[in-house]
Amino acid sequence: MMRLRTWILLGCLAWPYPIYAEIPIDSIDYDVPVTPLPTEKYQFEILSTLGYSDQTGRTIVDIIEGYEINLALSVDTLAGRPVNGLTPKFNLTGSSKLIPPGESTPLTSTDESGILRFGVIGGKQGMDTLTVSYGDNRATLHLNIISLQINDLPAAPIVLGGLNWSDLMQTRLSWADDQVQVNFSDAVKNRNGDLVTVSGFMMPMDSSLKQTHFLLTSSPPHCFFDIPGGPAGVIEVYTDEGIEASWDPIVLEGEFELISAPQTGVIYQLKHAKITNP
The missing domain is CATH 2.60.40.3450 (Immunoglobulin-like)
Incomplete structure (x- = not known):
């Protein structure tokens, strides 16, 4: 098979005749990464x-x-x-x-x-x-x-004295030593272990009519592979009797727990949850 080659002219002031070097093009590996330089384009x-x-x-x-x-x-x-x-x-x-x-x-x-x-x-x-x-x-x-309203998507009701999604979304996640590190805001830390109310949208975990284990999201879910708001925009919910699956916004009451060393990507949990009024 013929090999493609390129010719490079090597100029030399001490030698009156040009010198050519034959270098195969396929000797350059374009898959090998280079290190960055701020001056490069x-x-x-x-x-x-x-x-x-x-x-x-x-x-x-x-x-x-x-x-x-x-x-x-x-x-x-x-x-x-x-x-x-x-x-x-x-x-x-x-x-x-x-x-x-x-x-x-x-x-x-x-x-x-x-x-x-x-x-x-x-x-x-x-x-x-x-x-x-x-x-x-x-x-x-x-x-x-x-806007959610433009798309005819409902908004979660405001719960006075309840968990605020804007506070929950302030939590920052980072990686250190191959583990996820969670930095909760003071407003969220102060609610750890409390009996709280929170509004949101149910993301069912299975096809059951009544859900005993599901996710509560800050915005209406539209895809099971894309949780609105990321880890800080979802609460893992456990109920004792089950709650009927619905696309409408719901208000829950339950025991709020922070997960500082998440193994599944969940950093908030609500246990013994039940439906309540806003």
Whole structure:
């Protein structure tokens, strides 16, 4: 088989004739990652399965209020080699919340494939802007936050004196020593072990009419593989007698417990729960 080759001219002032070196092109391994340099120009892109371009060429992602989307940064050299170990800066303007690298995944810099994963939780209705940068490299994503009311999705009732989802969502997760570390806010810590009321939406765990074990989410669930709000936007619920499955918002009363060393991704539990009035 013929091997493709490239010729490189080696100039030499002390020798009057040009010298050529023959180097096989296939000796360059484009799968081998390179280390980042702030002065270099890269192929820099935010990846999303939900992204589309508007008439002005902006990249847009639609998010329902309170829902989480998974994103990734892809970084390659202009020649197509992945950049490993690049730690970018994130700037999110608007009411949405960034789930930074190191919280949803252990990595805080690009991996050997040049990929760094992170996420965003949609804020209030409007257009937010996410910019990821490194040196002179920038990638921008516009977040179109869609109101729950516009989509005819119900809102959970407000429970006076009950658990507040905005407080629950302040909990931060991070990775350390291959384990998830949970940093609860003081407002949440103070409710640990209390008998509390909380409103939300049922995400059934099986096909039973009455659910004795289910998830309570901050926003209406739309996919069993995508929990609205991420780990801080869901409570694992246990009941003694079972609660009838419903897509309507519900209000529960039960014993609130924090999980500081989660094994299944759950950081909140409500035990001996029962339906109550707001």
